[in-house]
Amino acid sequence: MLSCRLDEGAELRPLEPWQAAEFAAHADRDRAHFEPWLQWTQLVTDEESARAFLQRYADRQAADDGRIYGIWSHGRLVGGTLFRIFSPADGLCEIGVWLSPEAQGRGLITRAARLMIDWAVGERGMHRVEWRNAVENERSKAVAKRLGMTLDGVLREAFPYLGRRFDIEVWSLLASEWRSGDAPPRA
């Protein structure tokens, strides 16, 4: 996949180590928006740490064990998606997402996640796609619902972050649900 169009101004593309400076600037610009929900923002603090983070994903991609993509709107990096977990042997993957405030409200993440699910289920034979969010993260939860996912449950106080322990919702979508159209219609 070199590039997938999300709407008339936006595209989803692989995010690679050579784009470290752009990724670091993007993370820095909207740190206050991302940091309450995304642990990787603690790791990506400058160009060098951004390169190391992207290199880890490049290595994971080479091992077929994880992937990361960026979302560009009119040429500017405004968000991204990742397969935080990607395990073809277990038929299991987990999608993570983020978007700059000015790019929210256009359905970019819902469309990007649908493309990822289509690929994971249709081409890679994934059986179960997961989504995890803090219970307070209403916008993230809304995406999981829009994708037709089912709330499996809440992992109570499971995620220690920023000096507290977050309750984490686990959502899932099964390949059979995606194929049968029990999930909502695709973009």
Ligand SMILES: CC(C)(COP(=O)(O)OP(=O)(O)OC[C@H]1O[C@@H](n2cnc3c(N)ncnc32)[C@H](O)[C@@H]1OP(=O)(O)O)[C@@H](O)C(=O)NCCC(=O)NCCS
């Ligand atoms: C979570 C996050 C990515 C969601 O972004 P988002 O823009 O709300 O999600 P989408 O891109 O799917 O867009 C949905 C919105 O676009 C609207 N929309 C417009 N056209 C649409 C379309 N064709 N399809 C779906 N939604 C569409 C929806 O109505 C919705 O708007 P609303 O929230 O005002 O009701 C974003 O809020 C974010 O980055 N938050 C901080 C980081 C974070 O929490 N990451 C997730 C950690 S678990």
